[in-house]
Amino acid sequence: MILTVDVGNTRIKAAVFEGNMLLENFVFTKNELKKNIENILKKYKNTTHLVVASVGNVEKESFLGFNDELIVHFVTHNDPFPFFNEYETPQTLGIDRMVLAAGATLQFPNQNRLVIDAGTCVTYDFIDQDDTYRGGAISPGLRLRYESLHKYTSKLPLLELESPKHFVGASTSQSIHSGVVNALVYEIDGFIDEYRGLSSNFIIILTGGDTEFLAKRLKNTIFANSNFLIESLNQTFQYKINND
Numbered sequence: 001m002i003l004t005v006d007v008g009n010t011r012i013k014a015a016v017f018e019g020n021m022l023l024e025n026f027v028f029t030k031n032e033l034k035k036n037i038e039n040i041l042k043k044y045k046n047t048t049h050l051v052v053a054s055v056g057n058v059e060k061e062s063f064l065g066f067n068d069e070l071i072v073h074f075v076t077h078n079d080p081f082p083f084f085n086e087y088e089t090p091q092t093l094g095i096d097r098m099v100l101a102a103g104a105t106l107q108f109p110n111q112n113r114l115v116i117d118a119g120t121c122v123t124y125d126f127i128d129q130d131d132t133y134r135g136g137a138i139s140p141g142l143r144l145r146y147e148s149l150h151k152y153t154s155k156l157p158l159l160e161l162e163s164p165k166h167f168v169g170a171s172t173s174q175s176i177h178s179g180v181v182n183a184l185v186y187e188i189d190g191f192i193d194e195y196r197g198l199s200s201n202f203i204i205i206l207t208g209g210d211t212e213f214l215a216k217r218l219k220n221t222i223f224a225n226s227n228f229l230i231e232s233l234n235q236t237f238q239y240k241i242n243n244d
């Protein structure tokens with residue numbers, strides 16, 4: 001069994017895999033990291049490997065305590081990945097984006113892929129049908145948009161994510177919900193249209209903490225899977241084992 005851990009910018013997500021099968025998901029914060037991993041390992045005693053991808057400020061050292069019982073692997077830019085990387089600054093490309101690109105390449109062969117990860121940030125990653133990673137885009141995520149409206153103005157309240165009742169926001173809160181939610185939905189649909197304009201034969205994958213909320217609001221047909229990153233992490237590790 002493999003325990004995969006995705007250290008995001010806001011929260012940590014973990015999952016236990018038996019081969020390609022996801023057995024259970026976990027979500028926790030940085031402060032609860034050690035305790036949670038210990039509990040997972042108590043429950044899944046057959047875990048042999050711990051695989052970590054981190055874009056948050058949790059370093060490799062935090063996992064060294066598990067080195068005695070498990071093989072610990074921290075994913076880095078030096079691992080083998082199943083795509084050619086054309087990013088001009090490959091060393092600054094987020095590890096999460098590399099893992100998503102690996103998952104898309106392995107799961108959807110011979111087609112153009114656009115991976116959209118709607119988390120703290122929204123990232124767009126384009127891997128073409130020749131398995132070349134071409135780049136993409138980074139924009140603020142849903143919660144970040146609500147928070148920045150509040151933080152950088154005097155009058156705007158901090159609101160929780162809510163579905164806008166009307167397109168025309170008729171109050172301060174309705175204007176904020178309309179602005180934040182509709183703008184991101186238009187953004188995502190706009191990016192998808194733009195990519196599909198480049199070529200046909202495009203698979204669009206949506207993942208991240210806001211997957212479910214956003215998927216049903218898009219006009220485009222997409223493949224929505226909030227576990228895509230954690231599943232891709234498992235596959236990236238299998239790929240490393242087979243290609244090292």
Ligand SMILES: Nc1ncnc2c1ncn2[C@@H]1O[C@H](COP(=O)(O)OP(=O)(O)OP(=O)(O)O)[C@@H](O)[C@H]1O
Binds near residue numbers: 120141142144
């Ligand atoms: N308990 C929660 N805490 C934070 N965000 C949540 C929570 N539940 C749902 N969300 C939504 O998920 C989004 C954050 O996504 P996610 O959890 O994937 O981010 P993350 O942990 O920072 O990962 P990443 O850095 O990979 O984006 C927010 O925009 C928010 O609307």
Ligand SMILES: CC(C)(CO)[C@@H](O)C(=O)NCCC(=O)O
Binds near residue numbers: 055123
């Ligand atoms: C964009 C984020 C924050 C998304 O999690 C992460 O992928 C990251 O820190 N990236 C580094 C910059 C880049 O990908 O070019």
Ligand SMILES: [K+]
Binds near residue numbers: 117118119123208
């Ligand atoms: K993200």
